[in-house]
Amino acid sequence: MTRHNLLATTTFAFLDIETTGGSATSDRITEIGIRFWRNGEVIGEWQTLLNPETRISPFIESFTGITNAMVADAPVFESVAQELREQLADCVFVAHNARFDYGFIKAEFRRLGQAFSARVLCTVKLSRKLYPQHRRHNMDALIARHQLGQVQRHRAMGDVAAMLGFFEHALADCGPSLMESAIGELLQRPSIPSHLPPDILMELPRRPGVYRFYGENDVLLYVGKSTNIQQRVASHFSGDHNSSRGIRISESLRRVEYTETAGELGALLLELKQIKSLRPLYNRRSRAAKQLVSIELSRDDRGYLRARLVREIDPQRLGDYYGLFRSKRAAEQALQGIAARNELCNRLLGLESGEQGPCFQRSLGRCQGACDGGEDIARYNLRMQIAFHSLRLTTWPWPGAVGIVERSDDGERTDILVIYNWVHVTTVHSESDLHDLDLGHQSLTFDLDSYKLVVKSLMGPERHKRRIIELTDAGLPDVLIP
Numbered sequence: 001m002t003r004h005n006l007l008a009t010t011t012f013a014f015l016d017i018e019t020t021g022g023s024a025t026s027d028r029i030t031e032i033g034i035r036f037w038r039n040g041e042v043i044g045e046w047q048t049l050l051n052p053e054t055r056i057s058p059f060i061e062s063f064t065g066i067t068n069a070m071v072a073d074a075p076v077f078e079s080v081a082q083e084l085r086e087q088l089a090d091c092v093f094v095a096h097n098a099r100f101d102y103g104f105i106k107a108e109f110r111r112l113g114q115a116f117s118a119r120v121l122c123t124v125k126l127s128r129k130l131y132p133q134h135r136r137h138n139m140d141a142l143i144a145r146h147q148l149g150q151v152q153r154h155r156a157m158g159d160v161a162a163m164l165g166f167f168e169h170a171l172a173d174c175g176p177s178l179m180e181s182a183i184g185e186l187l188q189r190p191s192i193p194s195h196l197p198p199d200i201l202m203e204l205p206r207r208p209g210v211y212r213f214y215g216e217n218d219v220l221l222y223v224g225k226s227t228n229i230q231q232r233v234a235s236h237f238s239g240d241h242n243s244s245r246g247i248r249i250s251e252s253l254r255r256v257e258y259t260e261t262a263g264e265l266g267a268l269l270l271e272l273k274q275i276k277s278l279r280p281l282y283n284r285r286s287r288a289a290k291q292l293v294s295i296e297l298s299r300d301d302r303g304y305l306r307a308r309l310v311r312e313i314d315p316q317r318l319g320d321y322y323g324l325f326r327s328k329r330a331a332e333q334a335l336q337g338i339a340a341r342n343e344l345c346n347r348l349l350g351l352e353s354g355e356q357g358p359c360f361q362r363s364l365g366r367c368q369g370a371c372d373g374g375e376d377i378a379r380y381n382l383r384m385q386i387a388f389h390s391l392r393l394t395t396w397p398w399p400g401a402v403g404i405v406e407r408s409d410d411g412e413r414t415d416i417l418v419i420y421n422w423v424h425v426t427t428v429h430s431e432s433d434l435h436d437l438d439l440g441h442q443s444l445t446f447d448l449d450s451y452k453l454v455v456k457s458l459m460g461p462e463r464h465k466r467r468i469i470e471l472t473d474a475g476l477p478d479v480l481i482p
Helices: 003-009 058-064 077-088 098-111 123-130 139-145 156-174 176-188 229-236 244-252 264-278 315-320 328-342 377-391 448-459
Strands: 011-019 029-038 041-049 091-095 119-122 209-214 220-226 255-260 293-299 305-310 321-325 402-407 414-420 423-428 443-445 467-470 478-480
Touching: 003 029, 003 176, 011 077, 011 098, 011 156, 029 077, 029 098, 029 156, 041 077, 041 156, 077 091, 077 098, 091 098, 091 156, 098 119, 098 123, 098 244, 119 123, 119 176, 123 156, 123 176, 139 156, 156 176, 209 229, 209 264, 220 229, 220 244, 220 264, 229 244, 229 255, 264 402, 264 414, 264 423, 264 448, 293 328, 293 377, 305 328, 305 377, 315 321, 321 328, 321 377, 328 377, 423 443, 423 448
Parallel strands: 011 091, 091 119, 443 478
Antiparallel strands: 011 029, 029 041, 209 220, 209 255, 293 305, 293 321, 402 414, 402 467, 414 423
């Protein structure tokens, strides 16, 4: 489509939705309004209330004026989905803060197991492009600045009328040539948050590494990793936001930084290290645990294996422990699951107090009798060992540190990840750099997430593909388990 006839031949579907909240994952649409425009004329409109199949909160009722009573007999999205798809076919999807509206529409189709996509034009971005001298571009600001007609705000067709009013005003004010040029650019390039330079993706490498999102006052918002930084960052800007968190990150984003790595393991370890040390605002899953808890097995006076929770973990003998947990509660839940699946004694697992007589689970037929001598010691201990086998931690198999060599696909970058006792110590970029390492004075903190990654890499099925260099003269750092 050439720009000179874009406005004459393209149908623009000005769309607005009202919802039960701000998350496309958990909230639902309560109203859709669309007005279709082509070549200077409104050629139709489509509007419906929707039953969101969930309660509308009093706050949202007050904000939008859409009540539970109003939507009680309205159609559900599934019943209008095909008609909506047909209405929007071959149209440019136009919305104010289009990420929100487009994300919700895609989410509703996704719930039906269907994909939905469209060319998307955001009138916030259009306003920023046509009127860069102004700071604010929300709908209320546009109505006041351009003296648009008053509408019923926060109802779908009211907001559609305001949006189309701005569009037609801008067309008259800026002229068709400038308008088509601006729209053409916005439709052709990937969707970029408005506070970032439009060519931001061109600056990012198509290589493995870690990227960092910064907001106002250089607040670190988010740390992520990918085998293709440019592609992964672009996916954040796709307009398909499934959560209110994604929308908040996009709206707050002011700057993107990145660090390249030679391979995926280096990116994974660097991401974990930066999340734990820099504590970005929107990363939570990989935050460091204050104190790890594990399970230790030992024999009681009768010779039966008992389990106890331990917080003091010796990193030099990890093979004597079973599981690493971020809290006592998580460890106890794991023990309860093991007991239930294997009919083990809750008392010997430390889940029930008392020293003599049958445990409570024995009376329910869920313990085979180790508590009162009803099960043979050797048989019970074997069942314990089998039940806990998959949780057994892996002792570091080398006498000292090792270097894991990663090379980029084009051969231009080499990273040697120095690892000791499952802890990522440092990264160097040539074997000659390894000769200058002195690790003996370092004190390292053991990390559960890094442990899982490195064990999988060094002990898993792909281990034979890795080149590993043993470091015999680098010294042994202290490793502390929190």
